[in-house]
Amino acid sequence: MIWICATCGVETDDLPQPPGECDICEDERQWVPEQGQRWTTVEELREAGTRITVDQVEADLWGLRADPAVGIGQQTMVVRVPEGVLLFDCVGYVDDAAVELVRSWGTPLAVAASHPHMYGVQTEWARALGDVPVLVATPDAEWVRRRDPLVELYDEHHAVAPGLTLHRVGGHFRGQAVVEWTAGAEGRGVLLAGDAVFPNPDRRSVSFMRSYPNRIPLSGNVVQRIAGQLEGLRFDRLYNNFGAVVPSDAKAVLRRSADRHAAWTRGDFDHLT
Numbered sequence: 001m002i003w004i005c006a007t008c009g010v011e012t013d014d015l016p017q018p019p020g021e022c023d024i025c026e027d028e029r030q031w032v033p034e035q036g037q038r039w040t041t042v043e044e045l046r047e048a049g050t051r052i053t054v055d056q057v058e059a060d061l062w063g064l065r066a067d068p069a070v071g072i073g074q075q076t077m078v079v080r081v082p083e084g085v086l087l088f089d090c091v092g093y094v095d096d097a098a099v100e101l102v103r104s105w106g107t108p109l110a111v112a113a114s115h116p117h118m119y120g121v122q123t124e125w126a127r128a129l130g131d132v133p134v135l136v137a138t139p140d141a142e143w144v145r146r147r148d149p150l151v152e153l154y155d156e157h158h159a160v161a162p163g164l165t166l167h168r169v170g171g172h173f174r175g176q177a178v179v180e181w182t183a184g185a186e187g188r189g190v191l192l193a194g195d196a197v198f199p200n201p202d203r204r205s206v207s208f209m210r211s212y213p214n215r216i217p218l219s220g221n222v223v224q225r226i227a228g229q230l231e232g233l234r235f236d237r238l239y240n241n242f243g244a245v246v247p248s249d250a251k252a253v254l255r256r257s258a259d260r261h262a263a264w265t266r267g268d269f270d271h272l273t
């Protein structure tokens with residue numbers, strides 16, 4: 001049986017009984033519910049009436065969510081390029097209707113995740129889509145809980161198709177990755193940032209954290225490293241993994257936010273506290 005952690009939505013190996021604990025939730029970046037570890041399965045979720053909902057985010061980009069939400073409740077981004085479609089940050093549930101819909105948009109090329117909290121049932125998706133590769137950044141290989149021949153490791157960059165590239169940026173996780181989609185935003189370029197860069201409610205700044213739920217910061221040096229790397233990519237719009245967006249001028253927003261983060265963590269504003 002493939003088990004799914006009810007808190008993070010990540011799948012396990014095929015096991016007769018669920019593991020005692022979820023390693024991803026036991027880590028300092030996540031959390032275990034007060035009532036203790038709980039597991040579910042795709043079958044149990046299906047019987048409970050779970051389904052996949054779809055939103056068109058922009059031309060050639062769709063968002064899939066599980067309803068009711070499974071685990072962290074991310075939005076899977078499905079990006080289409082002429083060669084086919086990439087699924088980024090798979091949710092913790094899959095059904096035939098959703099697979100058929102994705103196939104109607106284009107040839108499935110691969111599934112990938114921004115980081116281990118977003119693995120969901122990525123291997124289940126990859127199998128359902130015709131045994132496409134599950135792309136995992138090498139430094140995060142230790143977090144893959146469903147070891148499968150479809151898993152393919154990459155180190156720093158991986159071109160899924162022309163104009164559609166995974167880049168490892170680190171930070172939140174050592175293997176934290178983003179997708180650069182150069183044809184997005186009417187050709188100005190889109191960055192699918194996962195949890196590397198988190199758009200804030202003020203819509204004019206972003207944040208960078210080692211843990212969002214447990215509020216563990218990153219250093220100014222790491223944030224400047226991430227911003228510097230992302231400045232070399234082609235994008236004007238940025239989405240995270242929950243549907244939050246910086247609709248335009250995202251590079252300038254990123255630069256200002258990284259400088260602010262570095263200044264606060266350096267102590268430049270200690271006199272304001």
Ligand SMILES: [Zn+2]
Pocket residue numbers: 005006007008009010022023024025
């Ligand atoms: Zn978990």
